[in-house]
Amino acid sequence: MIAVAAITLVLALTLLLSGFRDGIDVETARTVRALGGDSFVVREGVSGPFTTVSQLAEDVTEVVLSLPGVERADPIVSIRHAIESSPVTDVYLVGARPNGLGMPAVSAGRQPRARGEAVLDARAGRKVGDRVALGGRTFDVVGLVRGVTVWAGVPAMFVTLADAQDLVFAGARSATAIVVSGTPQARRVGLSIVDADRARADLKRPLANAITTIDLLRFFLWIVAAAIVGSVLYVSALERSREFAVFKAFGTDSWDLVGTLVVEAFVLSALSAAAAVALSRVLAALFPAVISFPARTMVLLPLVALTVGLVGSLAGARRAIVVDPATAFGGP
Amino acid sequence: MPDLRVRELSVEYGSGGEVIRPLDGFEMSAPPGSLVLLLGPSGSGKTTLLSCLAAIQSPSAGTIDFGDIAVSTLAGKERTAFRRHTVGIVFQAFNLVPSLTAAENVMAPLLAAGVGWAGASARAASLLERVSLGHRATHRPGELSGGQQQRVAIARALVHDPPLILADEPTAHLDHTQVEGVLGLLAGLMDGERVMVIATHDDRVLALGGQRVDLGRRTAR
Numbered sequence: 121m122i123a124v125a126a127i128t129l130v131l132a133l134t135l136l137l138s139g140f141r142d143g144i145d146v147e148t149a150r151t152v153r154a155l156g157g158d159s160f161v162v163r164e165g166v167s168g169p170f171t172t173v174s175q176l177a178e179d180v181t182e183v184v185l186s187l188p189g190v191e192r193a194d195p196i197v198s199i200r201h202a203i204e205s206s207p208v209t210d211v212y213l214v215g216a217r218p219n220g221l222g223m224p225a226v227s228a229g230r231q232p233r234a235r236g237e238a239v240l241d242a243r244a245g246r247k248v249g250d251r252v253a254l255g256g257r258t259f260d261v262v263g264l265v266r267g268v269t270v271w272a273g274v275p276a277m278f279v280t281l282a283d284a285q286d287l288v289f290a291g292a293r294s295a296t297a298i299v300v301s302g303t304p305q306a307r308r309v310g311l312s313i314v315d316a317d318r319a320r321a322d323l324k325r326p327l328a329n330a331i332t333t334i335d336l337l338r339f340f341l342w343i344v345a346a347a348i349v350g351s352v353l354y355v356s357a358l359e360r361s362r363e364f365a366v367f368k369a370f371g372t373d374s375w376d377l378v379g380t381l382v383v384e385a386f387v388l389s390a391l392s393a394a395a396a397v398a399l400s401r402v403l404a405a406l407f408p409a410v411i412s413f414p415a416r417t418m419v420l421l422p423l424v425a426l427t428v429g430l431v432g433s434l435a436g437a438r439r440a441i442v443v444d445p446a447t448a449f450g451g452p
Numbered sequence: 453m454p455d456l457r458v459r460e461l462s463v464e465y466g467s468g469g470e471v472i473r474p475l476d477g478f479e480m481s482a483p484p485g486s487l488v489l490l491l492g493p494s495g496s497g498k499t500t501l502l503s504c505l506a507a508i509q510s511p512s513a514g515t516i517d518f519g520d521i522a523v524s525t526l527a528g529k530e531r532t533a534f535r536r537h538t539v540g541i542v543f544q545a546f547n548l549v550p551s552l553t554a555a556e557n558v559m560a561p562l563l564a565a566g567v568g569w570a571g572a573s574a575r576a577a578s579l580l581e582r583v584s585l586g587h588r589a590t591h592r593p594g595e596l597s598g599g600q601q602q603r604v605a606i607a608r609a610l611v612h613d614p615p616l617i618l619a620d621e622p623t624a625h626l627d628h629t630q631v632e633g634v635l636g637l638l639a640g641l642m643d644g645e646r647v648m649v650i651a652t653h654d655d656r657v658l659a660l661g662g663q664r665v666d667l668g669r670r671t672a673r
């Protein structure tokens with residue numbers, strides 16, 4: 121049935137856009153969690169550990185470690201970079217101490233231990249044993265991580281702190297942030313403490329305009345989906361005017377017709393919603409970005425589909441009530 | 453003994469100040485077991501009369517009685533029941549539901565009247581047999597010729613074994629090879645006390661015999 125296909129498609133697209141938007145939050149949270157800390161220490165006046173490169177001395181780590189409430193602290197150097205390949209693969213480069221905070225658990229291979237070794241997110245499309253060029257150096261891929269991406273699918277790349285210091289600070293023993301486990305209970309002049317919430321907001325901020333746009337689009341797409349569901353049902357009711365006229369001419373009660381229509385709309389919407397959920401899951405695999413379907417969406421979609429389906433069927437029901445059975449006598 | 457009596461029947465259509473009166477003081481009667489052919493050119497009021505006889509349209513004046521039923525004054529549930537059980541209508545345009553099979557089309561009025569699926573299905577099968585389309589029961593209207601569609605429509609009109617059958621130009625959309633089959637079928641419906649009214653301006657239908665009522669002459673101006 122063409123109506124089911126059309127409704128399914130628009131509902132699936134709505135789900136996907138919604139899932140893409142929710143995926144940004146999921147991706148951000150996942151990546152911040154992968155670094156392993158509870159908070160970050162950056163230079164005073166810097167919004168967070170991810171979006172501004174500002175230099176801290178690596179020794180600040182010792183100062184942070186001495187603060188009450190801090191269980192562990194390790195320096196990282198992070199910056200946006202790119203693997204030289206064709207096409208160029210953008211990466212989010214993080215230099216961290218082996219086994220230190222800032223170095224995530226690998227899903228294959230092992231963590232980098234020496235210079236010239238790297239771990240990549242699987243999204244970069246590289247395998248353990250591959251060699252990649254970045255910033256005029258080459259790195260051997262010794263391990264892979266999964267789900268550590270930023271900005272809707274840019275893979276993270278982890279190297280030793282020393283390599284990152286060479287790439288970013290010309291070898292100076294500096295860091296862009298200190299990852300802390302525990303929450304520092306005291307402050308130090310010149311340093312700010314960024315909790316996980318603010319760290320996530322910081323990581324997401326470059327997408328702020330995109331997110332606002334997607335939020336708007338998503339809002340309108342929900343409305344469009346609702347309008348399409350409603351109008352498909354309405355048009356199919358219009359098309360069936362003659363059918364209604366014939367049934368009334370045969371002595372079918374108008375209210376029986378209405379009942380049938382409502383049941384039909386209900387079944388149609390429910391089927392489409394179910395098909396849309398399945399289709400969106402299949403399609404989600406084609407997208408590089410994280411597509412996430414929180415329970416909220418999964419409850420909202422069938423509710424919207426059913427509500428709009430019923431409202432759309434009311435238009436048809438009106439048709440069924442007002443149609444003059446005499447029109448059944450007319451020509452084709 | 454249901455007979456059909458039409459007295460002083462007038463129907464007015466008011467469209468933008470100008471009043472059209474296709475039926476004006478129309479009189480007709482048909483005894484039980486008779487056939488009436490309504491003749492007249494297009495626009496002479498044949499369809500309007502059938503619509504009144506079927507309790508679909510209400511006349512502006514006059515009465516229609518079928519046996520002891522005052523058709524022209526029926527309203528509400530009685531009117532619905534009359535349409536459901538007393539009349540069978542065959543339309544010019546067949547009016548089968550395109551998405552349903554031949555059998556489902558015949559079953560539809562039964563299901564709508566609350567007959568169970570099994571009963572409706574058995575009745576539809578026997579009626580399709582009667583119109584020689586038993587082998588086409590699972591076909592949709594789009595896969596049937598015009599003549600076959602009209603035969604399905606006749607089977608549908610017969611589901612409640614109605615004592616009054618109305619047919620509006622049943623052959624108008626059929627080519628000559630199909631007309632014979634449909635006419636033979638209509639002739640076969642004349643049994644017992646059933647009253648049948650066929651509106652037509654197709655001369656081939658005259659072969660069915662019966663009482664001729666020419667609407668064209670009455671309303672000629």
Ligand SMILES: Nc1ncnc2c1ncn2[C@@H]1O[C@H](COP(=O)(O)OP(=O)(O)O)[C@@H](O)[C@H]1O
Pocket residue numbers: 465466467472474492493494495496497498499500501
């Ligand atoms: N719903 C309507 N509104 C206004 N005029 C109508 C309507 N239905 C039929 N008429 C007019 O009534 C006349 C008779 O129509 P109809 O009963 O369809 O004749 P026939 O079936 O003999 O062709 C025609 O002039 C037609 O234009």
Ligand SMILES: [Mg+2]
Pocket residue numbers: 495498499500620621
């Ligand atoms: Mg007509």
